[in-house]
Amino acid sequence: MFFNSLAFAVFLPIVFLLYWFVFNKNKSTQNALLIIASYYFYSCWDWRFLFLLVFSTFLDYYTGIQIEKGKSEKSRKFWFWLSIIVNLGFLGIFKYYNFFAASFSELLNSAGIKVSPLLLDVILPVGISFYTFHGLSYVIDIYLKRIKAEYNFIDYSLFVSYFPLLVAGPIERATHLLPQLKVKREFDFEKAQEGVCQIIWGLVKKVVIADTCATYANAIFDHYPSMNSFSLILGAIYFAFQIYGDFSGYSDIALGVSKLFGLDLLRNFNYPYFSRDIAEFWRRWHISLSSWFRDYLYIPLGGSKGGIWIKIRNTFIIFLVSGFWHGANWTYIAWGFINALYFFPLLLSNSNRNNMDDIQLKFDFSSVKVIISIVFTFALTCIAWVFFRAKTITDAVLYLKQIISNREFKIEYLANDRSNYELIVMIALFTLVEWNIRNKIEPISGKRTTLKLALAIAAIMAFGTFSDYKEFIYFQF
Numbered sequence: 453m454f455f456n457s458l459a460f461a462v463f464l465p466i467v468f469l470l471y472w473f474v475f476n477k478n479k480s481t482q483n484a485l486l487i488i489a490s491y492y493f494y495s496c497w498d499w500r501f502l503f504l505l506v507f508s509t510f511l512d513y514y515t516g517i518q519i520e521k522g523k524s525e526k527s528r529k530f531w532f533w534l535s536i537i538v539n540l541g542f543l544g545i546f547k548y549y550n551f552f553a554a555s556f557s558e559l560l561n562s563a564g565i566k567v568s569p570l571l572l573d574v575i576l577p578v579g580i581s582f583y584t585f586h587g588l589s590y591v592i593d594i595y596l597k598r599i600k601a602e603y604n605f606i607d608y609s610l611f612v613s614y615f616p617l618l619v620a621g622p623i624e625r626a627t628h629l630l631p632q633l634k635v636k637r638e639f640d641f642e643k644a645q646e647g648v649c650q651i652i653w654g655l656v657k658k659v660v661i662a663d664t665c666a667t668y669a670n671a672i673f674d675h676y677p678s679m680n681s682f683s684l685i686l687g688a689i690y691f692a693f694q695i696y697g698d699f700s701g702y703s704d705i706a707l708g709v710s711k712l713f714g715l716d717l718l719r720n721f722n723y724p725y726f727s728r729d730i731a732e733f734w735r736r737w738h739i740s741l742s743s744w745f746r747d748y749l750y751i752p753l754g755g756s757k758g759g760i761w762i763k764i765r766n767t768f769i770i771f772l773v774s775g776f777w778h779g780a781n782w783t784y785i786a787w788g789f790i791n792a793l794y795f796f797p798l799l800l801s802n803s804n805r806n807n808m809d810d811i812q813l814k815f816d817f818s819s820v821k822v823i824i825s826i827v828f829t830f831a832l833t834c835i836a837w838v839f840f841r842a843k844t845i846t847d848a849v850l851y852l853k854q855i856i857s858n859r860e861f862k863i864e865y866l867a868n869d870r871s872n873y874e875l876i877v878m879i880a881l882f883t884l885v886e887w888n889i890r891n892k893i894e895p896i897s898g899k900r901t902t903l904k905l906a907l908a909i910a911a912i913m914a915f916g917t918f919s920d921y922k923e924f925i926y927f928q929f
Contacts, residue, residue, distance in 0.1 A: 453496040454924065455705045456658055463493070468712055472639050479636040483610045486713065490615035494579070497619070501577040504542065509612045511538055512587035513605055516594045520601040532595045536588065543584050546576055551780030579619035581777060585744060586612050590626045592748055599626055607633045614715075616706040620699070620924055622720040622740035629715070637714030647711030649896035652908045654704030658924070660915045661882055662697030665690040668875055671866040673841055676851045680860035684851060686872055688834040691841045693879055696725065698925045699738070723890045725833070725883075726811055728825040730794040731804035733833060741777070745770050763799055768792045778840075783848060787840040794832055810891065 453459050467489045475481040495502045515535040522528035550571045557569040590611070593599045602608040611630050617623075672679055672687030679687070703720035710717045724736035734742050753766045768789070775788020798804040811826075813819040835852065842848035863872050889895040896904045 453493055455702065455709075456655060459496070463489075464709065464712075471713055479634065480606060482637060482713075483606050483633055486615070487606065487610050487613060490610070490613040490618060493615040494613065494618055497578045498575070501580075504577055504580070505583060505613060508539065508542070508583060508587055509609050511535060512591050512612070513602070513608045516591055516601040516608075517603065519591065519594050528595065532591065535591045539584050539588055543580060546574060546580060548776075548780045555782075582621045582623055583612055583618060585623045585741075589623070589744060589748060593626060602626070602630060604634070614710075616709040617717060620702050620706075621738075622703055622706065622718045623744050624718060624740070628718060632715050640714060643711050643714065645901075647708040649901065649905065650704050650708030650711065652708075652905055652912070653895050654701040654706075654708060655912050656908050657697040657701030657704065660697075660911045661878070662694045662701060664875060664878065664915060665694035665697065668866060668872065669694050669841070673851070675866075676847070676854060679854070679858075680862065680864060681855045681858040682861040683864045683866075683872070684855045684858070686876070687851075688838050689879070690875065692725070692830070692834050692837050693882070695837065695840070695925055696721075702924050723886055725830050726826055726887065726890055727829050728807040728811070728822060729798060729803075729829055730791065730832065731798050732807040733829060734791070734795075741774070745774055749773065760800070764796070767795055767799055771795065782845055783839050783842055786845050786848070787836055790836045790839060794836070 453463065467485070471482060471485055475485040491502060491505075494505060512535055515531045518531040519528050522531065553569040553571055557567045560567050590599075590602075590608075594601050602611070607630065610633055611624070611626060614624075614629070669687055669690040672683055672690065676684060676687070700721035707717050707719070718740050720738060720740050722736040722739065724733050727733035727736055750766055750770050753769065754762050755766065756763050771788040771792035772785060773788070775784040775786070775791075778784045778787075795804065811822065813822060838851050839845065839848040842851060866872070885895075896908060
């Protein structure tokens with residue numbers, strides 16, 4: 453069930469009405485309804501994997517309690533590592549087993565040892581990377597005595613399986629979401645209105661921007677050997693806006709839907725393409741994942757403490773693991789490695805935290821410098837996105853090589869008989885809108901809300917009618 457589907461347009465109002473008018477007596481009945489709705493939402497993808505979600509939920513619920521009750525450090529460690537190993541084991545089997553088996557067999561074959569790997573014929577359970585990280589952060593926090601174990605199974609189950617964030621985040625923390633689940637929610641009309649506005653804006657990003665860019669980006673990446681330099685550059689830009697509109701659009705919808713139920717989720721995007729350097733980009737892009745790796749991997753490894761080589765080592769580990777988290781393909785690892793290389797000069801010059809303030813432009817030379825920094829950072833990001841989008845590292849390298857070697861800069865018609873002009877104008881307008889609202893969390897709310905909603909809905913209906921691209925990119929992760 454996609455957020456941009458007719459099924460969800462029916463599902464959401466039903467759950468909303470039941471939540472506020474039938475199951476509104478106390479927080480337990482509200483939470484129970486949301487669990488039922490969440491399990492139904494998840495089972496619409498593949499009901500068989502619902503058992504995996506339930507097992508993961510029970511595992512972390514039980515081990516969390518045992519860790520807290522443990523009378524000795526040995527006992528606490530046993531339950532802690534049991535949860536870690538089982539969680540990562542399931543993630544490894546479903547997501548990475550075939551990758552490692554195929555890569556190892558290729559290595560042996562290249563050495564003259566002929567082997568045929570035993571591969572698993574299973575599909576990746578949707579959302580497994582996200583709900584696994586929910587559970588891991590919960591168990592780690594209990595083990596480090598940052599939080600107490602949750603003894604109410606309904607509350608904990610909802611924390612893991614809450615449908616707005618279940619399949620593509622944001623990756624929530626128990627310290628943020630669980631306290632909200634333990635109190636009865638009262639309907640807040642203003643908050644619900646903000647939620648609707650955020651849902652509509654998320655759909656604009658997905659249907660109008662991401663899906664349209666996907667049509668063009670796919671046509672260019674699929675035929676890159678025959679495309680000229682200008683089209684290939686546009687292809688990289690189109691994919692950059694596709695993945696941003698797709699994923700940040702999903703996050704906006706998730707946050708907006710959650711506000712309808714009186715719950716606040718973590719902000720996941722903060723206008724990342726206006727970043728002045730790569731460090732700022734990663735503070736603004738997929739914030740919940742970046743902060744997760746910072747708190748549960750980077751800092752435990754030593755963080756920025758120690759010598760420069762420790763910092764470099766930890767930085768490269770974080771980016772490589774982040775790349776690998778996205779998928780079982782060498783292209784994702786290459787993407788993470790490239791971002792680590794981008795980060796390297798900032799780390800050496802100790803300037804990775806220079807741009808912590810809000811962006812302000814004035815009519816002076818410093819503003820020119822800011823604009824150049826933003827454009828340069830975006831260009832670097834697009835180069836990295838080529839590796840993220842390409843099927844193989846070879847394809848990514850040849851794509852970039854074609855940009856340099858072709859040296860033709862003219863508008864081309866694509867294989868789907870479309871010109872690039874219209875989309876260039878659309879992206880430019882979208883960028884101007886984003887720039888104007890860059891300090892807002894709910895872009896449509898505020899002055900002239902009715903007019904903004906009308907225009908947004910009209911755009912969604914107009915572009916959605918012709919769109920044949922429905923899936924969200926991050927569902928595969």
